[in-house]
Amino acid sequence: MSNDGKGYMTDERVMIRDAAREFTMREVLPVANELDGPDGEIPMDLRNKMAEMGYFGITVPEELGGMGLGAFEYCLIAEELSRGWMSVASIIARAQGGWIMKTMPEERLKEYMPRVVSGEFLNASALSEPDTGSDLASISCRAVLEGDEWVLTGNKYWCTFADGADYLIVFARTSNPASGARRWEGISCFMIEKERGKFPNGMTGNAIPKIGYFGWKTFELALDGVRVPKENLLGDEGKAFLVMTKGLETARAHTAARAIGLAQGALEDSIAYATERKQFGMPIAEYQAIRFKIATMATEIEAARQLMYFVCNEIDSGRRCDKEASMVKYFASEMAERVTSTALQIFGGAGYTTLFPIERYWRDARLTKIFEGTSEIQQRIISTNLLGKSEVEGIIAERAYEKFAKARGLTA
Numbered sequence: 001m002s003n004d005g006k007g008y009m010t011d012e013r014v015m016i017r018d019a020a021r022e023f024t025m026r027e028v029l030p031v032a033n034e035l036d037g038p039d040g041e042i043p044m045d046l047r048n049k050m051a052e053m054g055y056f057g058i059t060v061p062e063e064l065g066g067m068g069l070g071a072f073e074y075c076l077i078a079e080e081l082s083r084g085w086m087s088v089a090s091i092i093a094r095a096q097g098g099w100i101m102k103t104m105p106e107e108r109l110k111e112y113m114p115r116v117v118s119g120e121f122l123n124a125s126a127l128s129e130p131d132t133g134s135d136l137a138s139i140s141c142r143a144v145l146e147g148d149e150w151v152l153t154g155n156k157y158w159c160t161f162a163d164g165a166d167y168l169i170v171f172a173r174t175s176n177p178a179s180g181a182r183r184w185e186g187i188s189c190f191m192i193e194k195e196r197g198k199f200p201n202g203m204t205g206n207a208i209p210k211i212g213y214f215g216w217k218t219f220e221l222a223l224d225g226v227r228v229p230k231e232n233l234l235g236d237e238g239k240a241f242l243v244m245t246k247g248l249e250t251a252r253a254h255t256a257a258r259a260i261g262l263a264q265g266a267l268e269d270s271i272a273y274a275t276e277r278k279q280f281g282m283p284i285a286e287y288q289a290i291r292f293k294i295a296t297m298a299t300e301i302e303a304a305r306q307l308m309y310f311v312c313n314e315i316d317s318g319r320r321c322d323k324e325a326s327m328v329k330y331f332a333s334e335m336a337e338r339v340t341s342t343a344l345q346i347f348g349g350a351g352y353t354t355l356f357p358i359e360r361y362w363r364d365a366r367l368t369k370i371f372e373g374t375s376e377i378q379q380r381i382i383s384t385n386l387l388g389k390s391e392v393e394g395i396i397a398e399r400a401y402e403k404f405a406k407a408r409g410l411t412a
Contacts, residue, residue, distance in 0.1 A: 008072070008309040008310075008313060009309075013072065013073065013076060016069075016073050016076055016077065017076045017077075017080060019053075020053075020076065020077040020080035020081060021080045021083070023049075023053060023080075023081075024080050024081055024083055024084040025084070027046060027049055028046070028081060028084030028085050028088050029083075029084035029085070029357075031043060031046055031084075031085070032084050032085035032088070032215075032357070032360065033357060035214075035215065036085065036214045036215065036360050037214055037354075038209070038210075038214060040214050040215055041164075041215060041216060042085075042087060042088060042091060042215040042216060046088070047091070047119055048119065050088070050091075050092070050119065051117075051118055051119035054066070054067045054117075055077060055081075055092050055095075056092060056095035056096070056116060056117055056118065056119045056122070057095065057096070057113075057116065057117030058073055058074045058077060058092065058096060059071070059073075059074050059096045059097065060095075060096060060097050060101070060113060060116065060117055064097075064109060064110070064113040064114070064117070065113060065114045065117040065118075066097075066113070066117050070312070070315070070316035071249075071250045071253055071254075071312045071315040071316050072309070072312035072313060072315075072316055074092075074096070074250070074254065074257075074312075075253050075254055075256070075257035075308060075312050076257075077089075077092070078092065078254055078257040078258055078261065079257040079258070079260050079261040079264070079305075079308075080261060081261065082257065082258040082259075082260070082261025082262050082265070083261040083262070083264050083265040083268075084265070085215060085360075086213065086258050086261070086262055086364040086367075087213060087214065087215035087216060087364075088215065089257070089258050089261060090160075090213075090258065091122070091161070091216070093251075093254060094122040094123050094124065094161060094165065095116050095117070095119065095121075095122055095123075096116075097113065097116060098123060098169070098247075099123075099169050099189060099191070099234050099235075099243070100112055100113070100116065100191070100234070101113075102234075102235065102243055102246075102247070103189070103234040103235035103243065104234070115166075120166070121166045121167065122161070122164075122165055122166055122167075123165050123166070123167050123168065123169050123191075124159055124160060124161040124162045124164075124165035124168050124169070125159065125168075125169045126156035126159040126162070126168055126169065126170045126171065126221060127139070127156075127158075127171050127244075128156065128157045128158045128159075129141060129154070129155055129156055129157055130155055130157050130220070133158075134373065134374060134376075134377050136171070136184075136187075136241070136244075137182075137183040137184040137187070137241060138183065139154075139171055139172070139173060139187060140154060140173060141153070141154025141155065141156060141170070141171070141172040141173065141223065142154055142172055142173055142174075143172035143173065143174045143188060143190065143228075144174075145174075145230070148229065148230045149227045149228060149229060149230060150174075150190060150227070150228045150229075150230065150232075150233065151225055151226070151227055151228075152170060152172050152190065152192075152202075152223045152225075152226040152227075152228060153223055153224060153225060153226075154172065154223050155220070155221065155222055155223070156170065156220070156221040156223070157208075157220050157221075158208070158218060158371075159205075159218065159219045159220075159221055160213070160216060160217070160218040160219075161216045161217075161218075162199070162205050162217075162218075162219040162221060163197060163198070163199070163205065163217060163219065164196060164197060164216060165194070165196070166193070166194065166196050167191050167192060167193045167194060168191070168192040168194065168200075169189060169190070169191060169234070170189070170190045170192055170223075171187055171188070171189055171190075171240055171244075172187070172188060172190060173186050173187055173188070174186055174187070174188040174237055174238055175237075175238055184241035184242070185238055185241075186238045187238065187240050187241045188233060188234075188235075188237050188238055188239075188240050189233070189234045189235055189240035189243070189244075190228050190232055190233055190234065191228075191232045191234055192226065192228055192232070193232070199221075200226055201226070201227070202223060202224050202225045202226035202227065203221055203222065203223050203224070203226050204221070204222045204224075205219040205220065205221045205222070206219060206220050207219055208220055211363055211366075212360070212363030212364045212366070212367060213363075213364060213367055248322070248325065248372075248373070249311070249315050249321055249322060249325040250315055250325075251372050252325040252326060252328065252329035252372055252373065252378075253308060253311050253312055253315065253325055253328060253329070254372075255329050255332070255333065255368055255371065255372040256304065256307075256308045256311070256328040256329050256331075256332035256333070257308060257332075258368060259304070259332040259333045259335065259336035259365060259368040260301060260304050260305050260308060260332055260335075260336070262336050262340060262361045262364055262365045262368070263297070263300075263301045263304075263332075263335060263336045263339040263340060263361075263365065264301055265357065265361050266297070266339055266340045266342075266343035266344075266358060266361045266362070266365075267294070267297045267298055267301060267339065267343065269343065269347075269356065269357060269358060269361075270293075270294060270297070270342075270343045270346045270347070270358075271285070271294060273346065273347055273350075273356075274290050274294065274346060284346070290346060293342050293345070293346060294346075296342070297339045297342055297343070300335045300338065300339060301335065301339060303331075303335075304328065304331055304332040304335050304336075307324075307327065307328045307331060307332075308328050308332065310324065310328075311324050311325050311327075311328045322381065322385070323381065323382055323385040323386075326373070326377075326378040326381040326382050327378070327382055329372060329373065329378050330375050330378035330379060330382070332368070333365070333368035333369045333375060334369060334375060336365035336368055337362075337365045337366055337368075337369060339365075340358070340361045340362040340365040341362060343358050343361065343362070344358050344359065344362050380393075
């Protein structure tokens with residue numbers, strides 16, 4: 001674990017962090033070591049214990065039953081949970097209010113939020129599509145209003161927890177962008193309530209085979225006339241893209257926290273292994289090559305952690321930090337891949353087995369460079385903040401979209 005982060009870590013935050021650490025080592029890590037694998041699932045018993053800890057309502061206001069804390073505490077807890085199993089640190093993002101908090105009127109919030117905080121009403125988000133990943137403004141899934149219902153048709157991809165969720169957040173196009181309009185105009189967001197463990201009428205799902213991020217399944221979804229009550233349009237019609245971008249700073253800090261937690265687990269396990277494993281008559285921790293690896297790992301982890309603390313503090317202070325949020329997501333995820341790979345090297349052949357958690361940290365760390373915006377997307381955001389928009393890149397993107405839109409019939 002890190003030091004107390006002077007300047008950021010109050011006594012309350014230290015207690016929150018330490019409680020999450022103790023919970024992870026007692027409840028999460030043993031379960032992860034036993035169940036992580038293509039067919040393993042996060043047990044309901046563990047989810048219930050997380051609910052008792054308040055982890056599904058960290059950022060939910062106290063008047064709605066939550067803990068009323070900020071992005072800082074959210075990321076502190078997520079880092080510790082990831083030290084055990086990143087999927088467990090990710091499932092808490094399926095609560096916290098999310099789109100409901102941003103878009104629902106107060107009377108409906110009072111109905112839904114107690115269920116969210118208790119872990120009884122968790123979501124899965126369907127944004128990406130088979131041909132649309134980083135460029136979410138290009139989605140083609142359609143929603144048409146028929147009487148008092150929206151009818152959704154199209155395909156979605158990379159929807160983790162789609163089967164186990166209690167509702168889906170689905171992005172669909174309700175209108176085509178007018179000539180000269182921004183590409184994201186006309187994208188709306190819908191809440192599709194469903195029975196846990198099943199898909200709603202008109203929707204089918206196929207699990208996507210993955211190399212990691214186990215504990216739950218990730219789906220490709222086919223929507224064929226899925227009907228949604230008119231009132232389950234979240235926010236203003238055609239403006240969902242704007243609402244989504246406002247939450248990216250916290251989402252990227254959360255991903256950084258998960259990456260740091262993975263790296264911290266790899267570091268701690270490497271130190272323990274290096275002091276026990278003997279070669280040529282002495283523990284490998286005595287050899288400079290291993291000592292320097294561990295020193296570098298620890299330094300990079302702490303640098304990422306302190307940057308995360310800064311970003312979380314800016315978010316909670318209400319200051320814009322889109323550039324810094326991209327920086328911490330980029331730096332922490334790249335760092336996590338390096339650190340977990342180094343840890344595997346320290347373990348040698350043992351690290352390439354499933355007998356130790358190192359391979360899990362390594363596999364999951366690789367994903368952090370992809371989801372919540374790839375490393376390349378983060379570099380693009382950072383460079384745009386520093387240099388302004390690239391005219392060449394803009395021209396290329398516009399031409400590519402025109403070709404895509406013509407093929408998909410998205411032009412007005």
